[in-house]
Each structure stands twice: as C-alpha cells, then as structure tokens.
Amino acid sequence: MRLGRAPLAAGLVIGLITLPTGGVAADPQPTISQAKAKLEKLNDKADKVVDRYNTATENYKAAKKRYDKLNAGYKRKLATVAELRQQVVTMAVDGYKMGRDLTSMPTMVTAENPGDLLYQMALTERLTADRAGRLAAFDRENRGLKIERDKAQGALGEADEERDKVKKERSEIEKLIAQQKKLLDRLGAYRVGDPNSTGVKYTGPASGSAAAVLNFAYAQIGKPYQFGGTGPGGWDCSGLTQASWRAAGVSLPRTTWQQWAWGASRRVSLDALEPGDLIFSEGLGHVSIYAGNGKIVHAPQTGDVVKVVPLSAYGRRLVGAVRP
Structure with a gap:
C-alpha cells in the first residue's frame, strides 16, 4: 500500500508546485x-x-x-x-x-x-x-x-x-x-537612437526658408525622441519644429499648443500643403513638418527616433496645418 501511494503523493506535489499562487491562472500576455x-x-x-x-x-x-x-x-x-x-x-x-x-x-x-x-x-x-x-x-x-x-x-x-x-x-x-x-x-520595437547622429541629406522639393528648415530637420534623423527635448542630442515633436524653423530665422513658441495658436492667421488647408508647413494632430498633442512628396519628418514618441514617414502612415488624426 505504501508503495502504491508514493506516485499519487508525488503527483500531488508536482501539481501544487506548477499551480500559480492562489490557484488562479496567470493573466494571458496580450497579443501583438x-x-x-x-x-x-x-x-x-x-x-x-x-x-x-x-x-x-x-x-x-x-x-x-x-x-x-x-x-x-x-x-x-x-x-x-x-x-x-x-x-x-x-x-x-x-x-x-x-x-x-x-x-x-x-x-x-x-x-x-x-x-x-x-x-x-x-x-x-x-x-x-x-x-x-x-x-x-x-x-x-x-x-x-x-x-x-x-x-x-x-x-x-x-x-x-x-x-x-x-x-x-x-x-x-x-x-x-x-x-x-x-x-x-x-x-521588439524599442529604438534607443543615436544622440550624435548626423542625419541624412534633404533632397526634396523645398526652397528658400523651407529648405533651411528641412535641411536642419533631416540632420536630426536618427536622434532619439526625448520628452521635453530641445536638442541637440534628443527632441520632442515641438522642440524639433521650433529649432528647425529657428534655423530659417523664424521664432516659434515652445509648445504644440502655443505653435498652433501662434499660427492662427497662417493656417493652410491640408489639401494644399507645401514643404516646411507644420502639421498638427487632433487634440494638438503632436506636430510634424511636411517634407514634400507626401512625406513628413518628426520626432514621434518614446522608444522611437526622429524619422521620415509617409503622411498617410502618420497614425494620428489631423486637425490642420500652419505655414510659418
């Protein structure tokens, strides 16, 4: 009898060990x-x-x-x-x-x-x-x-x-x-970025002040997004737009809300965008720069870097644009 009970006891021990604490199954990991x-x-x-x-x-x-x-x-x-x-x-x-x-x-x-x-x-x-x-x-x-x-x-x-x-x-x-x-x-998508990145050369259709803006912004590509970042090693969205337009001799306010308010008399239709225009998301939580040819350059969010993406892949609802 003693020998017969041993496998049963061992099975109970193994079962107790493998059960989650409290006997409740662990929360499933979210899908991708x-x-x-x-x-x-x-x-x-x-x-x-x-x-x-x-x-x-x-x-x-x-x-x-x-x-x-x-x-x-x-x-x-x-x-x-x-x-x-x-x-x-x-x-x-x-x-x-x-x-x-x-x-x-x-x-x-x-x-x-x-x-x-x-x-x-x-x-x-x-x-x-x-x-x-x-x-x-x-x-x-x-x-x-x-x-x-x-x-x-x-x-x-x-x-x-x-x-x-x-x-x-x-x-x-x-x-x-x-x-x-x-x-x-x-x-598996966290990107540290390189604070010393020299970016890439802008070859789009911008000219004049807009070219100066985009030359600066493109030189920041690869640098990390950093909340409150105003450069040179990291940027948040409005910090990048402010510094880029400063390179063209235009002084923008610091925050997204302030830049939108500043541009009240400079609003342009999203159907008539030109390189250098500032594009604002609904809720005014984010701002990017139109680079021409259907592309934008921006500092997206934590875990990402300054980059160029198609406007169609922006991922945020848009509220309007400003031409400084």
Whole structure:
C-alpha cells in the first residue's frame, strides 16, 4: 500500500508546485495586435501630457524671470530706502545742532554784520527745505518698498505653482514611459537612437526658408525622441519644429499648443500643403513638418527616433496645418 501511494503523493506535489499562487491562472500576455493598440493609446496620452509638461515648464520660466526682475527692483529700492533713512538720521542730528547754533536768539542778536544775519537766516531756510525734500523722498520710497515687495512675493508664488505643475506632469510622464517601454520591448520595437547622429541629406522639393528648415530637420534623423527635448542630442515633436524653423530665422513658441495658436492667421488647408508647413494632430498633442512628396519628418514618441514617414502612415488624426 505504501508503495502504491508514493506516485499519487508525488503527483500531488508536482501539481501544487506548477499551480500559480492562489490557484488562479496567470493573466494571458496580450497579443501583438493588442499590444500595438494599447501602445497607440499610450502614445496619444503621452503626447498631451508632454505638451502640458512643456507648457508648465515655459510658464515656470516666465514666472521665475518675472520674480527675479521684481525681486531685483525690490532690493534696489530697499537699498535706496536704507540710504535715505541714514540721510534722515544724519539730517536730524545736524539739524538739531545747526538749529541751535544758527537760529538761536543770542546768535541772531549778537551778529556783528546784518549781512551775516541774513546769510544765516537764508542758510537755515535752505536747510529746512532740503530736510523737507529728503523726508518726503524717504516717505515716498518707503511706501513704494511695500508695493515692490508684495509684487515680488506674488510673482514668486506664481512661479512655485508652475514648478509644482512641472513636477506633477513629469511624474505622470515617467509612469507612461515605463508602460510604453514595456510594450515596445515586448514588440521588439524599442529604438534607443543615436544622440550624435548626423542625419541624412534633404533632397526634396523645398526652397528658400523651407529648405533651411528641412535641411536642419533631416540632420536630426536618427536622434532619439526625448520628452521635453530641445536638442541637440534628443527632441520632442515641438522642440524639433521650433529649432528647425529657428534655423530659417523664424521664432516659434515652445509648445504644440502655443505653435498652433501662434499660427492662427497662417493656417493652410491640408489639401494644399507645401514643404516646411507644420502639421498638427487632433487634440494638438503632436506636430510634424511636411517634407514634400507626401512625406513628413518628426520626432514621434518614446522608444522611437526622429524619422521620415509617409503622411498617410502618420497614425494620428489631423486637425490642420500652419505655414510659418
């Protein structure tokens, strides 16, 4: 009997070992098509979060710049008030001494020369007027000091709020990147890119400013997508478009939203695209550059590199185009 039970016991042990913890079957791995669909949704979400991050970053820089300027003005006014305060103290001491010496009755009565008396009286009057002017300046600057301080403190509060937004958006982006990378690794499609890539030569139909734009953009091909990237080793979509048009002497705002708003009077039909035009996705989470011949150059998303693809393979719904 003992020998008969041994195979059964061994079978039970093996069965227990091979069962998943808790006795529940492990979640099945997503299929390739499911992984691609999920990645597309993540990319779309990441586009919007990255643009919010870029906007918060630009707002923080502007608020910090405003604070620094106001704070410098406050410090200058503080120094002016301190100097005036010292003058008022000195003036009070000197005024007491001179008032006692020049305007006292014995001095007036014993003056040997009427001219000396008139001079002393005029000097006293002049000193009194000077004291009044300095006191008024001190009072004026002192009241202005509080206004400058309050302005600087308000600007600092705004900068702190924007900095907190940057941290929040950055934290969400990092979570999204982890999910994107996991899916890309599963698909075997994660591309590290080369920060030192010299790109490829542009040979399309662009001319003039558009040629300068596309020559720059094509020289970035192969460099990695990097959220918040403004080069030279990595780019996000709006960082690439901004730098490319800067190479042609045109100053674009930093974020996708800002570039779309900036181009409000420069919109063009998607049926009439020309090389160099900026093409925006629905939701304004992504922007690319039209290269001509039905192609675009862009910095796509995490795990990919700056590249040229057919506009038809863009993979995002389009909302419109801008010609800078």
